[in-house]
Structure formats: C-alpha cells, structure tokens
Amino acid sequence: MIFFELFYVFFLIGLFTFGGGYAMIPMITSEVVGRGWVDANVLTDFIAVSEATPGPFAINIATFIGSQTAGIFGSICATIGVILPSLIIILLIAFALSKFMKNRYVKGALNKVQPIVIALITYTAISLLVNTIFFNKQIFNINSLSFDIKSIVLLIVISSFMFIYKKVNKKALSPIYLLLLSGFLGALLFSV
Amino acid sequence: MIPLIQKEVCENKKWMSSNDLLDVIAISESTPGPISVNIATYVGYKVAGILGAVVATLSLALPSFVIIFVISFFYKDFMKNEIVKNIFKGLSIGVIILLFNAALKLKKNIKFTKTGTILFLITLISLLTLFFLNITVQSISIYFILFGLLTGLVFEIISKRKENKK
Numbered sequence: 001m002i003f004f005e006l007f008y009v010f011f012l013i014g015l016f017t018f019g020g021g022y023a024m025i026p027m028i029t030s031e032v033v034g035r036g037w038v039d040a041n042v043l044t045d046f047i048a049v050s051e052a053t054p055g056p057f058a059i060n061i062a063t064f065i066g067s068q069t070a071g072i073f074g075s076i077c078a079t080i081g082v083i084l085p086s087l088i089i090i091l092l093i094a095f096a097l098s099k100f101m102k103n104r105y106v107k108g109a110l111n112k113v114q115p116i117v118i119a120l121i122t123y124t125a126i127s128l129l130v131n132t133i134f135f136n137k138q139i140f141n142i143n144s145l146s147f148d149i150k151s152i153v154l155l156i157v158i159s160s161f162m163f164i165y166k167k168v169n170k171k172a173l174s175p176i177y178l179l180l181l182s183g184f185l186g187a188l189l190f191s192v
Numbered sequence: 193m194i195p196l197i198q199k200e201v202c203e204n205k206k207w208m209s210s211n212d213l214l215d216v217i218a219i220s221e222s223t224p225g226p227i228s229v230n231i232a233t234y235v236g237y238k239v240a241g242i243l244g245a246v247v248a249t250l251s252l253a254l255p256s257f258v259i260i261f262v263i264s265f266f267y268k269d270f271m272k273n274e275i276v277k278n279i280f281k282g283l284s285i286g287v288i289i290l291l292f293n294a295a296l297k298l299k300k301n302i303k304f305t306k307t308g309t310i311l312f313l314i315t316l317i318s319l320l321t322l323f324f325l326n327i328t329v330q331s332i333s334i335y336f337i338l339f340g341l342l343t344g345l346v347f348e349i350i351s352k353r354k355e356n357k358k
Contacts, residue, residue, distance in 0.1 A: 014225050049267050052280055055256025056193075058226040063260040064267075072261065079257055086225030087249055090233040091242060093219065108348025113218040113340035114211075115308040118298050119315035120221075120333050121194060125291035126316075127323050132284055154285045162289065172293075175196045179286045186282010187275055 002070045003077045005035070010062050010081030017058070024058060028065070037069045058082050129155075150189050158182055193228045195294035197235075207239050210301035221337055228252060307347070311340060 009031050017024040025047060033040050046068075050060035059079055066078030133151050158181065165173045194217065202210045220230035229249055236248025263270050270276060304312070315336050322329065329335075 017224060017226075045267060045271065049263060049271055050260065052271070053256070053259055053263065055259065056226040056228045056252070058229070059253050059256040060260045063257050064264050067261050067264045075257065075261055075264075079253055082226070083229055083249055083253060086223070086229040087233050087245065089223050089225070090220070090230050091237060091245055093223070094234055094237045094245075095242075104352075105345055105348050108351075109341040109344035110215045110218060112307065112311060112344030112347065113337055114214045114298075114302050115304065115312040116315050116336050116340040117214050117217050117221075118295050118302075119312045119319070120336065121291055121295045121298070123316055123319040123323075125288055125295060126320065128284060128288050128291065130323075132281075132288065151281070151285060154282060155288070158286060159289055162293075175199050175290050178290060179283055182282045182286025182289075183279040184282070186285065187279045190278035190281050191274065 003073060006066050006070060006074050007077040007081040009035075010066075010078045011084055013062075014058065014082040015085040024061075028061060032065055038065060042068075154182070154185060154189055157185065193231075195290040197228075197231060198294050198297060201235055207235060210298050214298055214302065218337055218340075221333055222341075307343070311343065 013024050013027050013031065016027065029040070029043060032038050033043060038046065043065075046061060046064045050057050050064055053060055059082065062078040062082040063075045066075030068074075070077070132148070133155070134147050158178070161181070162173050162178065198210060198213060201207050202213055208216070216231055216234050217227070220227045220234065223230055229252060232248040232252040233245045236245035238244075240247070302308070318336075319332070322332070
C-alpha cells in the first residue's frame with residue numbers, strides 16, 4: 001500500500017541521513033525515482049523549491065513527494081516518517097541519558113565542540129556572503145572581479161537598519177521581522 | 193534556523209542558556225535526521241517532557257507542510273516567478289546578517305580558551321579552503337564535530353590523570 005511505503009521509505013531516509021537535509025538527496029533520488037514515484041528532472045524541481053522555501057529541507061521534500069505521489073494523506077505519511085527517527089533517537093538520548101550530560105568526559109568533549117559549532121555557523125555565513133555578492137568565486141582574481149552591487153547595497157542597508165534600530169530601541173530587531181524586511185526590500189530592489 | 197532558535201529559546205523564552213544550546217546543536221548534528229527536528233525534539237523534551245517533544249517537532253513541521261502542500265500544486269510557476277526570485281534573493285541577504293549575528297551571540301556566552309580559538313580557526317580555515325577550491329565533502333560538519341569531541345575527550349582524560357597524580 002502506497003501510504004505505508006511512503007512512510008517506510010522516508011523513515012529510512014530520516015534514519016540514515018546525518019548532518020543535514022541535503023545529505024539525503026542521493027538516497028531520496030534512488031528511492032523515489034527508483035520506485036517510479038517521480039521523474040528525475042521533476043525531482044530536481046522539487047529539490048529546488050524545498051531548498052528555497054522556509055522550513056527544514058527534509059520536511060519540505062517529504063511533503064512535496066508525498067503529496068505528488070498520494071495526495072494529502074501521502075504527504076502526512078512521508079512527513080511523519082522522516083521526523084520519527086529523530087524524535088525517537090533524541091528522546092532516548094535526552095531521557096535515558098540525562099546523566100550522560102553531567103558526566104565529566106561528556107562535558108569535556110562537548111566543551112571543545114562549542115567553538116567548532118560556532119566556526120560552522122560562521123563558515124555558513126561567509127560562504128553564503130561570497131555566493132551572494134560575487135557572481136562567481138573569483139575574489140582572488142582582480143581582473144575578472146565582478147560583484148552584485150544590489151546585493152551589497154541591500155546588505156549595507158539592512159545591517160545599518162539593524163544597528164540603528166538597536167541603538168534607538170535598546171533591543172535588537174527580531175529575526176522574523178528582519179527576514180520580512182529583507183524579503184520585501186529584495187523584491188523591490190532586485191526588480192528595478 | 194539557528195539564529196531564530198537562539199533568539200526564541202535562549203533570549204525570549206529563556207528555556208535554556210546559549211551554552212546549552214551549543215551542546216544541543218552539536219548533538220543534533222551528530223545524530224540522524226534533520227538538525228532542526230533534532231533540536232526541536234530536544235528543547236521540547238527539556239521544557240515539557242515527551243509531550244513537549246512531540247508538540248515542538250510537529251509545530252516545526254506544520255508551516256512547512258502547509259506551505260509546500262499548497263505550492264506543490266503550482267510549483268513550476270512558483271520557481272520561475274520573478275517576484276518570488278527577488279524575494280528569496282533579499283531573504284538570503286537577511287539570513288547572512290542573522291548568521292553572523294548568531295555566531296557572535298553564541299561566542300559571547302562561552303569562554304574562548306587557547307584551544308578553543310585554535311579549534312575555531314582550524315575548522316573555519318579548512319572549510320573556507322575547501323569552499324574556494326570548490327571541493328564538496330558530504331556531511332563534513334560531522335567530521336569536525338567528531339574531531340572536537342575526540343579532542344575534548346583526550347583533554348579531559350589527560351587532566352584526570354594529572355589529578356590522580358596529585
């Protein structure tokens with residue numbers, strides 16, 4: 001039955017993917033295209049939309065494929081399937097091993113991971129910055145240096161707005177409003 | 193999502209400290225499944241037990257579910273629409289700012305030791321090098337996290353030995 005298959009396939013995908021939604025793309029491709037649920041090039045469109053829209057990639061793609069394959073109940077089965085392994089595993093870790101977090105070796109280990117996590121976030125910010133502002137990554141080659149002026153302008157405008165807002169209101173602008181503002185200004189600026 | 197999670201969970205609701213959140217992020221990156229789902233489950237559990245975990249996870253999924261379900265009916269036009277493309281371009285700029293902000297906020301809450309700074313730099317420089325060389329390694333963040341875990345473990349074992357000697 002298709003509903004159970006969707007649940008089962010996405011449960012496996014959720015179980016065997018480590019480190020972020022995009023890592024599941026190979027497995028999704030082989031399972032979904034292999035079973036004839038979706039064509040390979042249509043899947044590429046799905047992936048693009050799932051990457052672009054809000055929310056975790058895994059959930060977006062599961063919903064998408066589920067709905068195209070078997071309607072709303074299909075998307076429910078696929079989404080619950082992809083979420084369930086995380087839910088179970090994290091609950092096990094949190095519940096059975098709450099002493100785990102107090103162990104000195106665990107604390108010591110995690111202590112050294114903290115700067116690494118910050119580095120990962122910083123790296124994401126920098127790579128996104130480079131990809132957005134420079135049309136290609138040629139920042140080391142001055143001859144073919146080309147950048148997207150509008151993106152730089154938007155960056156400066158939004159950063160300044162954030163800075164001024166904080167000075168005036170004593171507290172920072174909420175990320176949600178910041179994103180709304182960015183999207184709105186983006187629509188304005190880039191269509192000119 | 194990390195900037196948003198940090199703002200809501202640590203600052204607004206004060207459900208956990210930024211310090212603890214960093215640990216949650218590390219664990220969530222190392223366990224299977226989408227990172228955001230792992231984080232939601234963990235925070236939900238901390239705040240309100242198993243039911244909290246389930247509610248947090250389902251709530252995380254719900255907006256995506258609704259939005260994507262609606263889009264799935266006219267997805268071909270969605271991605272080609274100029275206004276949509278421009279909105280997303282603007283959004284990615286906003287995201288960049290939020291990410292830098294989040295990194296700074298998280299950094300404020302932990303004490304950066306010499307080792308910490310070295311680990312930070314090794315990670316950042318390696319990743320940027322791979323980036324500019326256009327080399328992609330799947331799930332690379334896990335390797336760095338494992339490296340950090342090992343380093344931390346080794347340091348802790350060494351300091352325990354020093355204590356025993358005294």
